[in-house]
Amino acid sequence: MTKKRITKKSFECENCGQCCRLLFRPNKSDIIRIESAGHADFLMNHPFRKDQEGYMKLISGDCAFLVKNTDGTSSCRIYDVRPKACRDYPFFSKKAVEDCKPLHHLEEVKVRYAKNLYIPKV
Numbered sequence: 001m002t003k004k005r006i007t008k009k010s011f012e013c014e015n016c017g018q019c020c021r022l023l024f025r026p027n028k029s030d031i032i033r034i035e036s037a038g039h040a041d042f043l044m045n046h047p048f049r050k051d052q053e054g055y056m057k058l059i060s061g062d063c064a065f066l067v068k069n070t071d072g073t074s075s076c077r078i079y080d081v082r083p084k085a086c087r088d089y090p091f092f093s094k095k096a097v098e099d100c101k102p103l104h105h106l107e108e109v110k111v112r113y114a115k116n117l118y119i120p121k122v
Ligand code: SF4
Pocket: 012, 013, 014, 015, 016, 017, 018, 019, 020, 089, 090, 100, 101, 102
């Protein structure tokens, strides 16, 4: 059976945190906004291409701002000032997506999300 694709309207985030383990670069406005909110040291070099800078820092594979809650859900420590990519995810265009969870559809995320995909830990 083909799975129904999800749209912005029908989407309900389960706060699983899978998408907060992807490698991406915040844009300049994101960086200014996050710094203005009092956060520092949240960027790192690409883990495999050390000459490429400006990626959101991952700690043990998770975004440095990811909080793991006791009920198994995850939340964002900088939710109000989070990067645009986090706000847009998983809808980077008007197209519906099959699933938002990177572990379920790595190929689609790879195309939509970034040139360099950090494969999350299972
Ligand atoms: S992977 Fe999907 S369900 Fe999980 S936190 Fe991200 S958007 Fe929400």
